[in-house]
Structure formats: structure tokens, C-alpha cells
Amino acid sequence: MANSRMPLPFTCLKCPPSAPFTPLSAPKLPLPPKKPPRHTLPALQTPPGSSNPPRPGPQTCQPAPKIKNPPILSPISRKLSLLTHPNASAPIDLPKPPTTVYCSSDSDTCTTGPYYDKMPRNAPPDLTGTQTTCPLTFKWNKTTMESKTLRYLDDGSIELFVTQVGDPAEGELQLTGGACGICSWDIVTAKLGSAMFPMAPPGHEGVGYVSKIGPGVTGFKEGDRVAGGGFATVRNLSSQRVYPIPNSDLADEHWIVEPVACVVTGLDHTNLNAGETVALVGAGFMGQLLLQGLLHMPVGELIVLDIVDARLELARQQGASETIDISQHDVDDLAADLKARGIDVVVDASGSQGGLDLSADIVKSGGRINLFGWVKGQKAHFDPTKWHLGGFTIVNSSPSSKIRNTFPPAIKLIDAGVFDLRPLVTHTAHLGGYPSLMEEILAGDGSYVKGVINLD
Template sequence: MTNMMKAAVYHALDDIRLEERPVPEIGPEEVLLKTLACGLCGGETMAWYKKSDPKVLGHEPIGEVVEVGAQVTDYQIGDRVFINHHVGRVDSHLSRRGHFTRDPFYASMKLDPGGVCEYYRVTAQHLRMDAHKLPDNISTDAAVTIEPWSCVMSGLKVCNIQPGDTVAVVGAGFMGQGFVHLAPFFGAGKVIALDFSDWRLEKAKFFGATHTINPKSQDAVQALRDANNGRLADTVIVIAPFPQAWADAEKLVEVGGTLHLGAPLAPGTDWVREGSRAYFDQITITSRYSSDHTDTYSYIRLLEAGRIKADEAISHRFDIKDSAEAFEMLRKAEKSLKIIVYPHGIPEDQKDA
């Protein structure tokens, strides 16, 4: 191993550079991981969400232990692991009330220096709070979905779904597909996907949608009623981060139902609700930022049990040298779902996948 490594660095939405960075040095309670694969997240295309530039791209890596600190006993060189990029703590007011991800400590804990690089450092708190050795029956590609789809798991936990409920998902990109795919584990009966892309709607059928609606060519409210015995949806999950999408999604919620906000609007963006309906229709608004250690544990067990079609959610694979091309595909959000970058080259068995 050399002291320098390749890293894909975000400078701007249209400026992703391959740079040389020092390989992180670890402390006695830390480990160094070789990055086997890292997924790209749609949130990385929201320029306002970036806290600092430049920044190493990616926060969905899967790694192999290549160096362990002197005081580390639970991990050995060669272990293949998932470690959540943010981790919480137990000794705070927010954490004790179950809001691990909203405790400022959570966002302060990060992988060093990121995901789309050849090696990354993991802190002692990461190892204590949300680290998992991966069983052999979970492929590395499938494991890349652990961080994003455990965020889906986190969201579904607060959606108030009762057995047999109809769930509508507005936006069928990778995260929307996750909500479609996992909603039945929480009791959903009919699962209805809405998107402007017929390609994504076809993918939604593969991941479990019982019905699909394209609002570009159909009246979404009427189409939903036609598919659901004249009723609207008990739970509506909106992934699209736009005020109009939120307003349109609210029109799909049945009286007494739940509207779940699955992605944030930019700061300073207003979302206005009609006051009478807000009172009389008794619609619950929920949201859930990111995933905590309980969500990743739940998701990994489902993945190990063979319940998740994770491998099929990977649509494109790139070598790290092509990170700018991969990010541009992510930005366009056309015919792609989960995009993976391989810092040490695309494995031979995945080159034709």
C-alpha cells in the first residue's frame, strides 16, 4: 500500500475531479477499509445540501478491513463490512427519545474522507454504534443498498401503515423503488407508484407495485380512485423534493391518512396548505431524516434472508476514473437506479452485468 490514493472529489455539480489524497492514518481504536464499491446518492445532486466544497464524493461504501488499530479486537484484516457513514450516540436528549439522526452529534460523525476513494478511516464510535460484518450470501453490490434503503426502512416505520392499507409512492427513482419494494413488509396491500417516466414505472412493477400511474398522461387523483375502489391512498409517500409535488401528493391522501415527506425542500422554500382541509381531513404529516443503527440492522436481516431484490436495483457500474460520467448520469436521473463506483476497478464478474 502506498501513502496516496485516488479520490473522486466534488467541487461543483458539473465539476467532479479525480484527485490524489493521502491515505488516512488510523488510531488505536480505529480501522482502515479498502473501498470495494460505493453507491451514488441523489441527495448529492442537491447543491444546497453540501455543507462544504470540495468534498470527497459518496457516502454509501462497502469496505474490506486492511488495517486494524492496536486496541481493535472485533475486526480482522479481510473482513467485509458495512459501516454507516453517520452514527449516533445514546446519551443525549434527542437520542433517548428515539431521534438519533437529529442529534447534532450524528451529522458530525463521518467516514474519513468519504466513499468514492480507495481507502477510508472508520472511528471507534462508528465501530461501536453501526458496524456490521457481511454474511457471504450478501453480495457487495447488494450491500451498497444498505445505507439508502435503510433510510427507506426508517421512513416506513413512521408511516402509520395498517395491514391491507393502500400506499402510493410519488416518484419512482431509486429511493421511490425502495418504498415500493419495502412497503409490504409493513402491511401494505395495494402499492401504487406514480412517476412521469414509463421506464421507472415498469421498474416499479418489478419491485412490487400493484398499479402504476403516469400523471403526465393520466389524472392522478381519478386514476388512484379507479385503482382503489373509489378511495384515495391511506399513506402517500412523496420523494420528489418540490413544493408542487408535495401539494399534488397531498391531494392523493384519504381522510385520516398519512402524507410522508421522503426528501427535503431547499431551505427557505415555502409549502402552503389549504387550512380547512388541513383541519378537517385529519391527515398526519411525517418525515424521517436518514437511518440509525436500528434501521440498518433491520434491513441487513431482511437482505440476509433473501427478501430484498437489491442486486436488481443496481443499474450502472463505473470505474473511479469515470466518476464524473457516473455523477452526470445521476444528475440526469433518466434511465438509471442505483449507480455504483468501484475505486479499485469494476470486478470481472460485474463488467457485463
């Protein structure tokens, strides 16, 4: 990182040889953490045989005073070209070596300096609280658009703010409008605070419409509805992370593709044989999607277990063979009864320690446990003796795209009606109503299955 900020040689690409060199006033930019040294630009020598006078000698970047409690520029927002500081202006594209000098379009003055990648002018300082002013080459994005977005704070509160988004860079698309689903990650982050999950992005179940196409992007046109993005009314994304949605009468809130892609991964890992008995532990949103997928597979019997009667009723409406309210039974007696029925596969979609324990108690010897959900924010525990003597096969349904990119098949299956979000989306709100909706979710609304934020 340090080498990328070293001074670059003066090489004027536009100015006439006789033009005086005048460094422009440059934006304040953060130094690397714990490294606020002075940077000195080397003096330029007159080329042999040239009659031009030498340009200025060494110049020094002076560190500014320490700033108490400086604001932070989110790395995720920086990657998305979103500026999270309210006083920050549009992102600027700075030249990469060897193109080290640009000339202003309205004068003969040139600037040069260290290279920074897409830092904003007037950007917040880094955690050291140090800012510097250096001669710096930059060019402004031609246009910017106002975007409404949000971020999670350390204490779990949610902050809504407005930022500016520039034109999409090479290989990027700009999306506007659409919707974004509320994931369990969002709920846990709002409950425990962003300090527990510093890399959890604010929303990743987006659908939107292509409004601008960056250089080098093919296969898309303005107005296309696509899957991708998060909680922002305008956002730039790599075209490699955006997937076209076919023409459909479904509303945006019913085209939340990302969780369906995760479910497709889970189904890939069930390794079902025709006619086997399957138990599904947990009938929340992801459990209901798994139920829809399993009902299109050659399952002999499909038993759904949960502690919320409304969820079990929804599972019955969708076609579950049997539903069991765990809270109405003695757990040991229930486990013994189910184990005697020879359950071949247990899919744990509960994401809880109790669900993990129950899965091991009810699966038959030599059976398979698919850990689709997992305990977030804490360590889970298991009985290794029970797992060993039972000869269980334990599979983790990782949603990693490195295993298989399940977005394309998920889109096909939604379009074909295999997955249907219409009965599952129970709560919707606009972006401004997100904090109050999250409070309602955290309060334990028994009717809640899935929430979606409209970004229009």
C-alpha cells in the first residue's frame, strides 16, 4: 500500500514546454493508518539541450492537526462508489501510473502527485485523524446522482442519509429503483450492532433497473430489470454481479433472487434419493423456500417442524405432508418418535442451537443432516459422540459462488413458478420506513415471514 502513495515523476501530457508549472490546490486525503509522514516530490531537472527553465523543486505535504472523533469512510460504500460522509462530494477518478500528470481543461497549469484509487474530495480522514494536503492529479466525474441509502451503526441503530453516486466505471452498471429484501443478516446486525458484523453490507437482496451502462459492458440495455444491489435508490455494481430478469408480471418485491439462490445451493447439497423421508426444522422464510423446492423433488414424506403456528399453517398451505409444533410436545418423546420413523435427511433451517440439537436427535443412524441455517453471532455446540456413533453425514450448505453460481438457475425457477415469493412477503415499506419496520421485526411480530423495502 505504501508504494502506491510514493511520488510519481513529472510528465506533462498536455502543457506546452514553455508553460510554467503551478501545482493546483488539491483535496485533503487520508494517509495510511499510523503513518502520517511527510511526502516530498522530487525536483525536476532541465533536460539536456533544453532552453526551458527548470520547474519547481521539492514540495512538501503538510499534515493537518489531529481531528477528534473523525468520521469514517466505509470500505463497502467506497467500493460501491457511495460516499458515506454527508459533506463529501462526488468521487474522483485519479490517474494510475504511468499516466501521472493531467492538465486542467481551462488553463495551462498541470498537477502531479501520489496515486489514490477513487477517493472523494473532502473525504473524511482515516482512523488516525490525520489529513494532508498534497499536489494531486484528479478529474471529476461528469455527472452525479443523488442516492438515498442507509447504514448500520455500532449500537444497532439505523441511519438514513443522502449521498452522491457518479457515473458507472468500466465494467459497471448503474441501477435505480426496484426493491431489496431484509435478510436475517440485517436483522441480526440491527439487533447486535454493526460492531459485531463490520463487513455485513446494508442489504444484498436487491432488484433494480439499469439506468446507465459503463464502458465495456455488453448484454444489458437501459431499462432492463436485474437482480443485484442493496438498500440504495441509486447504486453502481460490477456487471459480473448483476443478473437479467426475464419479462414477468411479478412485482419487484417478488423477484428477490439472492435468497432463492442460497436455497438452490441447499437443495444441491441434499443428495436426495427418490422416496426418502425428509424433516425440515425451521419454517421461517428460508424454510418456506426450501419447502417449495423440496416439494418439486422426489420426496416420499416431508415433515416440517417449528414453534410458530402461523408458519406451520403456511407450510400446510404450501403442501407439507405433516407439520409439528415442537412447543406442544415433550422434546425427548418427540425425538424418539421421529427417530423410530426412519428419517433419512434432516434439513436444519432454524439457525439455532436447539434446531441443531433436534436434528441430531431425530435423524436415523447413517442419515444426513444438511446445515442450511447456522447459529449467527456465537459458537454452536454438538455432541461428537452422538454424531460419531450415529454415523451421520453432516453437510454445510455454503452459498459460495465458487462452488456453483446459483443465481441463473434461481431466476429460471422463479420464472417457472417453482419458487413463489408472493405468499411469503408479509411486510413491505419504503426506505424511509425501514427503521420502524425493523423495530417491528425485532419486537417479535408473529405474522412476520419476509420484509422487503421498496426503493422507488
